[in-house]
Amino acid sequence: MARKPPTKPRKNALQERSRATVDALVEATARILVREGFEKTSTNRIAEIAGVSVGSLYQYFPSKEALVAAVIERHNEEIMGIVRTTLNEVMDMPIEKAVRRLVTVAIEAHRINPELHRVLAEQIPRAGKLDVEAFNREVHSLVRAYFESHRKEMRKIDLDVATFICVSSIEAVAHNTVLNQAEMLSEKMVRTLVDETTRMVAGFLR
Amino acid sequence: MARKPPTKPRKNALQERSRATVDALVEATARILVREGFEKTSTNRIAEIAGVSVGSLYQYFPSKEALVAAVIERHNEEIMGIVRTTLNEVMDMPIEKAVRRLVTVAIEAHRINPELHRVLAEQIPRAGKLDVEAFNREVHSLVRAYFESHRKEMRKIDLDVATFICVSSIEAVAHNTVLNQAEMLSEKMVRTLVDETTRMVAGFLR
DNA sequence: AGGAAAAGCGAGTGAATGCTCGCATTATAA
DNA sequence: TTATAATGCGAGCATTCACTCGCTTTTCCT
Numbered sequence: 312m313a314r315k316p317p318t319k320p321r322k323n324a325l326q327e328r329s330r331a332t333v334d335a336l337v338e339a340t341a342r343i344l345v346r347e348g349f350e351k352t353s354t355n356r357i358a359e360i361a362g363v364s365v366g367s368l369y370q371y372f373p374s375k376e377a378l379v380a381a382v383i384e385r386h387n388e389e390i391m392g393i394v395r396t397t398l399n400e401v402m403d404m405p406i407e408k409a410v411r412r413l414v415t416v417a418i419e420a421h422r423i424n425p426e427l428h429r430v431l432a433e434q435i436p437r438a439g440k441l442d443v444e445a446f447n448r449e450v451h452s453l454v455r456a457y458f459e460s461h462r463k464e465m466r467k468i469d470l471d472v473a474t475f476i477c478v479s480s481i482e483a484v485a486h487n488t489v490l491n492q493a494e495m496l497s498e499k500m501v502r503t504l505v506d507e508t509t510r511m512v513a514g515f516l517r
Numbered sequence: 518m519a520r521k522p523p524t525k526p527r528k529n530a531l532q533e534r535s536r537a538t539v540d541a542l543v544e545a546t547a548r549i550l551v552r553e554g555f556e557k558t559s560t561n562r563i564a565e566i567a568g569v570s571v572g573s574l575y576q577y578f579p580s581k582e583a584l585v586a587a588v589i590e591r592h593n594e595e596i597m598g599i600v601r602t603t604l605n606e607v608m609d610m611p612i613e614k615a616v617r618r619l620v621t622v623a624i625e626a627h628r629i630n631p632e633l634h635r636v637l638a639e640q641i642p643r644a645g646k647l648d649v650e651a652f653n654r655e656v657h658s659l660v661r662a663y664f665e666s667h668r669k670e671m672r673k674i675d676l677d678v679a680t681f682i683c684v685s686s687i688e689a690v691a692h693n694t695v696l697n698q699a700e701m702l703s704e705k706m707v708r709t710l711v712d713e714t715t716r717m718v719a720g721f722l723r
Numbered sequence: 724a725g726g727a728a729a730a731g732c733g734a735g736t737g738a739a740t741g742c743t744c745g746c747a748t749t750a751t752a753a
Numbered sequence: 754t755t756a757t758a759a760t761g762c763g764a765g766c767a768t769t770c771a772c773t774c775g776c777t778t779t780t781c782c783t
Contacts, residue, residue, distance in 0.1 A: 353739080355740070570733055572731065575773080
């Protein structure tokens with residue numbers, strides 16, 4: 312029972328043509344996920360949209376899950392890149408400025424590809440669990456590192472607890488802002504939300 | 518195309534026997550969702566576990582989605598009951614005390630049936646979208662009502678923005694606490710989290 | 724009692740879909 | 754050029770699963 316479908320490619324793309332095939336497949340998967348939803352995302356359809364045969368698909372991805380996982384990984388990596396960069400930039404800033412920047416970036420990150428983000432968050436069943444956990448762990452440890460080196464500006468508080476609460480809150484505000492209110496997202500509104508969220512988090516830490 | 522599966526029962530349960538059947542079906546659905554996950558939850562299996570035939574299942578639920586929707590509704594109603602009650606109790610309390618109570622209740626609510634909550638949050642694809650939105654709207658309006666009647670204790674701030682940020686944050690902390698850290702959930706830890714989250718939110722409002 | 728309505732049954736059907744396999748085409752290198 | 758490897762193909766297999774339909778059993782009502 313409990314068959315665990317493989318996630319690693321059964322063959323690596325060596326020549327240029329096959330690398331293009333792999334890209335096309337991942338791209339097609341993302342497009343179909345966004346445009347038709349997870350339910351309609353079948354391997355036959357992915358192959359069709361990628362302009363490739365099912366057979367070729369299975370040369371590089373051992374299962375449907377592997378393809379979805381590749382899309383998730385690509386998206387997560389894109390966001391993690393931004394987060395890593397931002398936390399570097401922010402390392403020397405005081406708390407208030409740093410938090411403001413992080414809140415802003417969190418919203419920006421969610422706006423990279425909101426539709427894909429929504430599908431990944433709402434429709435993907437089991438897969439990517441490990442990816443998401445690794446993602447969270449990295450964000451947590453990056454933020455925690457910032458807090459450590461700014462301890463003197465902060466009141467006495469357990470750093471893990473502080474990190475947990477801050478990251479959860481900022482992520483939730485960004486997520487809900489982008490996904491539940493995409494319509495009423497004037498620039499003014501965003502600025503207010505950033506201001507207030509920053510106030511909450513920075514006030515909490517001081 | 519875009520076939521929308523019905524959600525209303527095709528027949529209402531009138532006699533006692535049939536009401537028991539309906540209950541057994543919903544209960545079985547919840548059990549299978551928790552024990553085997555959404556993917557393994559088939560109508561045949563639900564009927565089997567409920568001790569009922571597939572034919573009978575389709576007497577009362579026109580589609581698989583309808584069954585899952587019933588489970589979601591039951592779970593949401595259970596939580597909303599608690600939230601409504603709590604907000605009544607809290608109506609006359611000052612902000613600090615009220616927020617503390619709300620944070621505590623949020624965590625308790627997530628602990629009612631964590632496994633079901635996880636499955637509903639992580640594995641259910643399309644369904645229940647409307648339910649979730651209605652749920653959020655009601656929570657939002659209840660909390661907003663409390664804020665309105667305690668405006669004098671608060672600094673000047675747009676009540677919708679304040680509600681949005683507070684509800685998002687509290688929900689996220691409760692959700693992540695229960696679902697990502699079920700293991701290391703000592704009572705002491707919970708108390709710390711409640712204390713700190715309360716401090717953050719109450720401080721934000723004053 | 725007896726007839727009607729409600730409830731229950733479960734083998735079977737049809738459609739969807741993940742994936743395989745034997746073969747065809749293209750690239751590489753000797 | 755030609756042998757070998759890499760890449761690509763897509764009809765079809767095997768399975769799963771939501772759902773139907775003709776029928777039986779139970780309950781209700783007079």
